[in-house]
Amino acid sequence: xxxxxxxxxxxxxEAAQTQLLQVxxxxxxxxxxxxxxxAFARMVRERTAERLESWFEGVLASPWRELKRFAQGLRxxxxxxxxxxxxxxxxxxxxxxxxxxxxxKRQMYGRAKLDLLRQRVLYAA
Numbered sequence: 001x002x003x004x005x006x007x008x009x010x011x012x013x014e015a016a017q018t019q020l021l022q023v024x025x026x027x028x029x030x031x032x033x034x035x036x037x038x039a040f041a042r043m044v045r046e047r048t049a050e051r052l053e054s055w056f057e058g059v060l061a062s063p064w065r066e067l068k069r070f071a072q073g074l075r076x077x078x079x080x081x082x083x084x085x086x087x088x089x090x091x092x093x094x095x096x097x098x099x100x101x102x103x104x105k106r107q108m109y110g111r112a113k114l115d116l117l118r119q120r121v122l123y124a125a
Contacts, residue, residue: 005037008045032062049085052078 004016012020024031036059043051059071074081104120 005034006041009038029063033064033067036062036064036067044085047085049082052081052085 004012004020007016009017020034024034036055039051039055039058042048043055056071056075059067062068101117101121104117104124108116108120
């Protein structure tokens, strides 16, 4: 169900779309969650930072505590969120390399001194 919320509406299967509509009709509270989630996903996909403030206002007025916490966390670093929504650059490749290094380190069960970690990284490349 959560995956259906984040998926583009035109990419959802008929079954997922039907299920999502049934959930929204059954509970108005869940309908607000769906609308806020879809609005955020659309804002990130389309990189429309001008919608961010109105999204914050809507979410902070909603009854969803978890969503409010998420919005408050984003608001604490609003400059970074604005930059992510407006900048054409991505730190995805950097995050990928950091993730790979952490994987190597975990595989060595805490024996990852810098020289051994360096050798594993160079050997894998």
